[in-house]
Amino acid sequence: xQSVAQPEDQVxxxxxxxxxxxxxxxxxxxxYLFWYVQYPNRGLQFLLKYITxxxxxxxxxxxxxxxxxxxxxxxxxxxxxxxxDSALYFCAVRALxxxxxxxxxxxxxxxxKP
Amino acid sequence: SAVISQKPSRDICQRxxxxxxxxxxxxxxxxxxxxxQQPGQSLTLxxxxxxxxxxxxxxxxxIDKFPISRPNLTFSTLTVSNMSPEDSSIYLCSVCxxxxxxxxxxxxxxxxx
Numbered sequence: 001x002q003s004v005a006q007p008e009d010q011v012x013x014x015x016x017x018x019x020x021x022x023x024x025x026x027x028x029x030x031x032y033l034f035w036y037v038q039y040p041n042r043g044l045q046f047l048l049k050y051i052t053x054x055x056x057x058x059x060x061x062x063x064x065x066x067x068x069x070x071x072x073x074x075x076x077x078x079x080x081x082x083x084x085d086s087a088l089y090f091c092a093v094r095a096l097x098x099x100x101x102x103x104x105x106x107x108x109x110x111x112x113k114p
Numbered sequence: 115s116a117v118i119s120q121k122p123s124r125d126i127c128q129r130x131x132x133x134x135x136x137x138x139x140x141x142x143x144x145x146x147x148x149x150x151q152q153p154g155q156s157l158t159l160x161x162x163x164x165x166x167x168x169x170x171x172x173x174x175x176x177i178d179k180f181p182i183s184r185p186n187l188t189f190s191t192l193t194v195s196n197m198s199p200e201d202s203s204i205y206l207c208s209v210c211x212x213x214x215x216x217x218x219x220x221x222x223x224x225x226x227x
Contacts, residue, residue, distance in 0.1 A: 102216055105156060
Protein backbone atom coordinates (compact mmCIF):
# COMPACT_ATOMS: atom_id res chain seq x y z
CA UNK A 1 0.00 0.00 0.00
CA GLN A 2 1.17 3.51 -0.71
CA SER A 3 0.93 6.41 1.71
CA VAL A 4 1.87 10.06 2.04
CA ALA A 5 2.57 12.05 5.17
CA GLN A 6 2.53 15.81 5.50
CA PRO A 7 3.68 16.32 9.07
CA GLU A 8 2.63 19.97 9.37
CA ASP A 9 -1.02 20.98 9.38
CA GLN A 10 -0.01 24.60 8.91
CA VAL A 11 3.11 26.52 7.93
CA UNK A 12 3.44 30.21 8.66
CA UNK A 13 5.89 32.32 6.70
CA UNK A 14 6.54 36.02 6.32
CA UNK A 15 6.28 37.43 2.83
CA UNK A 16 9.65 37.43 1.10
CA UNK A 17 11.04 34.62 3.21
CA UNK A 18 11.73 31.13 1.84
CA UNK A 19 9.11 28.47 2.48
CA UNK A 20 9.21 24.71 2.79
CA UNK A 21 6.24 22.36 2.95
CA UNK A 22 7.24 18.85 3.93
CA UNK A 23 6.16 15.56 2.41
CA UNK A 24 7.31 11.99 2.93
CA UNK A 25 5.99 8.95 1.14
CA UNK A 26 5.90 5.19 1.24
CA UNK A 27 5.44 3.14 -1.90
CA UNK A 28 6.57 -0.12 -3.45
CA UNK A 29 8.76 0.49 -6.45
CA UNK A 30 9.52 3.79 -8.10
CA UNK A 31 7.26 6.64 -7.00
CA TYR A 32 5.58 9.24 -9.11
CA LEU A 33 5.23 12.30 -6.89
CA PHE A 34 3.04 15.35 -7.26
CA TRP A 35 2.20 18.61 -5.56
CA TYR A 36 -1.19 20.26 -5.88
CA VAL A 37 -2.54 23.54 -4.52
CA GLN A 38 -6.12 24.29 -3.56
CA TYR A 39 -7.37 27.83 -3.21
CA PRO A 40 -10.64 28.51 -1.36
CA ASN A 41 -13.71 27.29 -3.25
CA ARG A 42 -11.53 25.93 -6.04
CA GLY A 43 -10.50 22.51 -7.29
CA LEU A 44 -6.97 21.21 -7.18
CA GLN A 45 -4.37 22.81 -9.39
CA PHE A 46 -1.27 20.91 -10.45
CA LEU A 47 2.02 22.49 -9.36
CA LEU A 48 4.77 20.05 -10.26
CA LYS A 49 5.71 16.42 -10.55
CA TYR A 50 8.66 14.07 -10.24
CA ILE A 51 8.71 11.09 -12.54
CA THR A 52 12.39 10.47 -13.20
CA UNK A 53 15.61 12.35 -13.84
CA UNK A 54 16.84 15.43 -12.02
CA UNK A 55 15.94 15.33 -8.34
CA UNK A 56 15.14 19.05 -8.32
CA UNK A 57 11.89 19.72 -10.09
CA UNK A 58 10.65 23.18 -11.00
CA UNK A 59 6.98 23.93 -11.34
CA UNK A 60 4.37 26.62 -11.56
CA UNK A 61 4.40 29.96 -9.71
CA UNK A 62 8.09 29.68 -8.79
CA UNK A 63 7.69 26.53 -6.74
CA UNK A 64 10.18 23.69 -6.78
CA UNK A 65 10.54 20.38 -5.02
CA UNK A 66 13.42 18.07 -4.28
CA UNK A 67 13.10 14.33 -4.54
CA UNK A 68 15.23 12.53 -1.96
CA UNK A 69 15.08 8.78 -2.41
CA UNK A 70 17.08 7.88 0.69
CA UNK A 71 14.82 9.96 2.91
CA UNK A 72 11.67 9.15 0.88
CA UNK A 73 10.85 12.83 0.84
CA UNK A 74 9.55 15.32 -1.68
CA UNK A 75 9.51 18.70 0.05
CA UNK A 76 7.98 21.70 -1.69
CA UNK A 77 9.99 24.91 -1.65
CA UNK A 78 9.92 28.48 -2.82
CA UNK A 79 12.76 30.99 -2.37
CA UNK A 80 10.51 33.98 -1.67
CA UNK A 81 6.94 33.58 -0.47
CA UNK A 82 4.06 35.76 -1.61
CA UNK A 83 0.86 36.52 0.28
CA UNK A 84 -0.99 35.10 -2.71
CA ASP A 85 0.71 31.71 -2.08
CA SER A 86 -1.53 31.27 0.95
CA ALA A 87 -3.54 28.14 0.21
CA LEU A 88 -3.87 24.45 0.99
CA TYR A 89 -1.11 22.25 -0.43
CA PHE A 90 -1.35 18.53 -1.08
CA CYS A 91 1.40 16.06 -1.81
CA ALA A 92 0.41 12.91 -3.70
CA VAL A 93 2.05 9.69 -4.82
CA ARG A 94 1.32 7.07 -7.41
CA ALA A 95 3.18 3.85 -8.08
CA LEU A 96 3.34 1.80 -11.23
CA UNK A 97 0.66 -0.85 -11.15
CA UNK A 98 -1.47 1.10 -8.70
CA UNK A 99 -4.13 1.62 -11.34
CA UNK A 100 -3.28 5.30 -11.74
CA UNK A 101 -4.73 5.91 -8.31
CA UNK A 102 -3.33 8.90 -6.47
CA UNK A 103 -2.86 8.76 -2.73
CA UNK A 104 -2.92 12.17 -1.07
CA UNK A 105 -1.32 13.47 2.06
CA UNK A 106 -3.44 15.20 4.65
CA UNK A 107 -2.66 18.64 3.31
CA UNK A 108 -0.72 21.61 4.72
CA UNK A 109 -2.19 25.05 5.01
CA UNK A 110 0.35 27.70 4.07
CA UNK A 111 -0.17 31.14 5.57
CA UNK A 112 2.03 33.91 4.21
CA LYS A 113 1.81 37.11 6.21
CA PRO A 114 2.70 40.55 4.89
CA SER B 115 -3.78 18.92 -20.37
CA ALA B 116 -7.37 17.91 -19.89
CA VAL B 117 -10.07 20.44 -19.12
CA ILE B 118 -12.77 19.15 -16.81
CA SER B 119 -16.15 20.78 -16.36
CA GLN B 120 -18.01 19.75 -13.26
CA LYS B 121 -21.49 20.78 -12.27
CA PRO B 122 -23.16 21.89 -10.20
CA SER B 123 -20.43 23.90 -8.53
CA ARG B 124 -22.39 23.93 -5.30
CA ASP B 125 -25.75 22.91 -3.94
CA ILE B 126 -27.71 22.88 -0.73
CA CYS B 127 -29.91 19.81 -0.43
CA GLN B 128 -32.47 18.47 1.97
CA ARG B 129 -31.63 15.29 3.84
CA UNK B 130 -33.09 12.19 2.27
CA UNK B 131 -32.81 13.51 -1.27
CA UNK B 132 -30.26 12.65 -3.96
CA UNK B 133 -27.92 14.80 -6.03
CA UNK B 134 -26.27 13.88 -9.31
CA UNK B 135 -22.94 15.50 -10.13
CA UNK B 136 -21.80 15.65 -13.73
CA UNK B 137 -18.23 15.58 -15.02
CA UNK B 138 -17.38 16.38 -18.63
CA UNK B 139 -13.85 16.08 -20.05
CA UNK B 140 -12.65 17.75 -23.24
CA UNK B 141 -10.82 14.62 -24.40
CA UNK B 142 -11.34 10.89 -24.29
CA UNK B 143 -9.94 9.24 -21.18
CA UNK B 144 -9.96 5.65 -20.06
CA UNK B 145 -10.23 6.15 -16.34
CA UNK B 146 -12.10 8.73 -14.33
CA UNK B 147 -11.96 9.05 -10.58
CA UNK B 148 -14.33 10.47 -8.02
CA UNK B 149 -12.98 11.89 -4.77
CA UNK B 150 -14.57 13.24 -1.62
CA GLN B 151 -13.05 15.99 0.46
CA GLN B 152 -14.74 16.36 3.81
CA PRO B 153 -14.45 19.73 5.58
CA GLY B 154 -10.86 20.36 6.62
CA GLN B 155 -9.76 16.99 5.32
CA SER B 156 -7.71 15.55 2.51
CA LEU B 157 -9.06 13.83 -0.59
CA THR B 158 -10.41 10.31 -0.32
CA LEU B 159 -11.00 8.21 -3.41
CA UNK B 160 -14.60 7.06 -3.72
CA UNK B 161 -14.37 5.01 -6.90
CA UNK B 162 -12.73 4.52 -10.25
CA UNK B 163 -15.01 4.66 -13.27
CA UNK B 164 -14.06 2.91 -16.49
CA UNK B 165 -16.19 3.17 -19.59
CA UNK B 166 -18.12 0.01 -20.30
CA UNK B 167 -17.71 -1.60 -16.91
CA UNK B 168 -18.91 -1.29 -13.34
CA UNK B 169 -17.17 1.28 -11.21
CA UNK B 170 -14.67 0.00 -8.67
CA UNK B 171 -15.39 1.30 -5.18
CA UNK B 172 -12.91 1.87 -2.39
CA UNK B 173 -13.36 0.53 1.08
CA UNK B 174 -16.13 2.35 2.88
CA UNK B 175 -18.03 3.37 -0.25
CA UNK B 176 -20.85 1.36 -1.80
CA ILE B 177 -22.71 1.52 -5.07
CA ASP B 178 -26.12 1.95 -3.45
CA LYS B 179 -24.97 5.16 -1.80
CA PHE B 180 -22.76 6.48 -4.60
CA PRO B 181 -23.97 5.11 -7.94
CA ILE B 182 -21.74 6.08 -10.84
CA SER B 183 -22.40 6.14 -14.55
CA ARG B 184 -19.79 6.21 -17.30
CA PRO B 185 -21.67 6.14 -20.59
CA ASN B 186 -18.73 7.22 -22.76
CA LEU B 187 -15.07 8.22 -22.67
CA THR B 188 -15.70 11.89 -21.91
CA PHE B 189 -18.48 11.88 -19.33
CA SER B 190 -19.34 10.50 -15.91
CA THR B 191 -21.85 11.14 -13.17
CA LEU B 192 -21.76 10.52 -9.45
CA THR B 193 -24.98 10.42 -7.46
CA VAL B 194 -25.04 10.96 -3.73
CA SER B 195 -28.13 9.10 -2.59
CA ASN B 196 -30.36 9.47 0.45
CA MET B 197 -28.21 12.30 1.72
CA SER B 198 -27.50 13.09 5.34
CA PRO B 199 -25.55 16.01 6.84
CA GLU B 200 -22.50 13.72 7.01
CA ASP B 201 -22.41 13.78 3.20
CA SER B 202 -21.64 17.49 3.23
CA SER B 203 -18.32 17.62 1.39
CA ILE B 204 -16.62 18.72 -1.77
CA TYR B 205 -16.85 16.10 -4.48
CA LEU B 206 -14.23 16.16 -7.23
CA CYS B 207 -13.82 14.25 -10.43
CA SER B 208 -10.39 13.59 -11.84
CA VAL B 209 -8.72 12.08 -14.88
CA CYS B 210 -5.21 10.97 -15.65
CA UNK B 211 -3.59 8.99 -18.37
CA UNK B 212 -0.41 7.02 -18.01
CA UNK B 213 2.14 8.67 -15.80
CA UNK B 214 1.02 12.24 -16.33
CA UNK B 215 -0.39 14.37 -13.60
CA UNK B 216 -4.05 14.07 -12.68
CA UNK B 217 -6.44 16.83 -13.63
CA UNK B 218 -9.34 17.84 -11.46
CA UNK B 219 -12.65 19.48 -11.92
CA UNK B 220 -13.48 22.54 -9.87
CA UNK B 221 -15.42 20.43 -7.44
CA UNK B 222 -19.00 20.38 -6.21
CA UNK B 223 -19.54 21.80 -2.75
CA UNK B 224 -22.47 19.96 -1.23
CA UNK B 225 -24.25 21.06 1.91
CA UNK B 226 -26.96 18.80 3.31
CA UNK B 227 -29.43 20.40 5.70
